Amino acid sequence: MKAAVLREQNKPLEIEEVEISKPAPREVLVRPIAAGVCHSDLHFVTGDYPSALPTILGHESAGIVEEVGSDVTYVKKGDHVITCLSAFCGHCDKCLTGHLSLCQSPEVSREAEESPRLYRGDETIHQFLNLSSFAELMLIHEHALVKIREDMPMDRAALIGCSTTTGVGAVFHTARVEPGSKVAVIGCGGVGLAAINGAAIAGAGMIIAVDMVDAKLEMAKSVGATHTINASSGNAVGEVMELTQGGCDYTFEAIGLKATTEQAWQMLAHGGAATVIGMIPVGTMVELHGVDFLFEKKIQGSNMGSNRFRVDMPRFVDFYLNGKLHLDQMISKHIKLSDVNEALDALKTGQEARHVIMFDQ
Amino acid sequence: MAKVEVRTDVTGNVWKITAKTGDPLNEEDVIMILESMKMEIPIEAPCSGRLVEILVSEEDSVDEDQVIAVIESS
Numbered sequence: 001m002k003a004a005v006l007r008e009q010n011k012p013l014e015i016e017e018v019e020i021s022k023p024a025p026r027e028v029l030v031r032p033i034a035a036g037v038c039h040s041d042l043h044f045v046t047g048d049y050p051s052a053l054p055t056i057l058g059h060e061s062a063g064i065v066e067e068v069g070s071d072v073t074y075v076k077k078g079d080h081v082i083t084c085l086s087a088f089c090g091h092c093d094k095c096l097t098g099h100l101s102l103c104q105s106p107e108v109s110r111e112a113e114e115s116p117r118l119y120r121g122d123e124t125i126h127q128f129l130n131l132s133s134f135a136e137l138m139l140i141h142e143h144a145l146v147k148i149r150e151d152m153p154m155d156r157a158a159l160i161g162c163s164t165t166t167g168v169g170a171v172f173h174t175a176r177v178e179p180g181s182k183v184a185v186i187g188c189g190g191v192g193l194a195a196i197n198g199a200a201i202a203g204a205g206m207i208i209a210v211d212m213v214d215a216k217l218e219m220a221k222s223v224g225a226t227h228t229i230n231a232s233s234g235n236a237v238g239e240v241m242e243l244t245q246g247g248c249d250y251t252f253e254a255i256g257l258k259a260t261t262e263q264a265w266q267m268l269a270h271g272g273a274a275t276v277i278g279m280i281p282v283g284t285m286v287e288l289h290g291v292d293f294l295f296e297k298k299i300q301g302s303n304m305g306s307n308r309f310r311v312d313m314p315r316f317v318d319f320y321l322n323g324k325l326h327l328d329q330m331i332s333k334h335i336k337l338s339d340v341n342e343a344l345d346a347l348k349t350g351q352e353a354r355h356v357i358m359f360d361q
Numbered sequence: 362m363a364k365v366e367v368r369t370d371v372t373g374n375v376w377k378i379t380a381k382t383g384d385p386l387n388e389e390d391v392i393m394i395l396e397s398m399k400m401e402i403p404i405e406a407p408c409s410g411r412l413v414e415i416l417v418s419e420e421d422s423v424d425e426d427q428v429i430a431v432i433e434s435s
Contacts, residue, residue: 055401104373
């Protein structure tokens, strides 16, 4: 099969012929139809996050089941599925207390001494986040996918596989935004826009979108932002405090920077909660003014929207199909697998929404 | 020659140890791969030298900033 392989950081992905193993008893072979090119993929190209190499990136996809392992009963050949990196074991403390996205069990990947899922001759190709969706086939654990209804367009479904779940989930599950509350979202990429859309669905009273690109702020309005702030002025915190007359009940950082994380904290009202969704580079420290804790401000991380994806994703599909979740404008371009480097370059400029790879093209 | 400790950046589990004691290493050679939050994170040699000690085993849990190996720098 063809796949886009990352062999060296800060170098283009190479389209190569890669081999894929047969499904083990609890594995599923999926033929992806659509795969989003996400900013998180870029973090691993640039080395902001380290990754074992060579690897096939891609972690936001939807497709059709091609073959199942002997113990798989949840799906069958032909089922439409969304894949998810939050593969869960189902029996650890985190899973059993409802925190499936925090499952750390290694059993959803193959053990070191087993033959790899992806390879080229004698060379192991590391599977990225147990998925690797920039490839014509994916071999994944049965707990890394969810069945969806067949009237859901695959390109939109792919977005639910990461950005939508991360943003909407941060609002619903991590922060538990209350109806009528004041919300600010810093960063209006795919995840930030999903958080804004989620805040609108949750019934937030004021939703302030903060970004430095006017086109993204316009998009933020189309998915539910009630106010926008172009942070180029350098006083986003002051503008939020003035708009809200005292700060937000909830803020969301959806970029992954020290400065914007600290701003998310500074934008809070007394008793408010800041949720950091963005992937802050490894080794970065964040500084908070200690006295603020006396005002019961809270700060927390959110990984993949604290999801329970087998419950959440079919609900998000319904939200899309009944018009509450706005995914159409999140896709700026449909591309071929061979155009993946162009899509990664586009992410660096921050000017566009997502490119989605369509494998039937 | 100085002994240099190799430390982890993140908590995780040791998935695979790819080097063995006594191996000569170049800076940035992969010593082991951790699994953390579904990511495979390589632990690389911070300097060139010889790997004199590996302090963890496959499947061990490791903490942030834990010393997991020692290199004798060249």
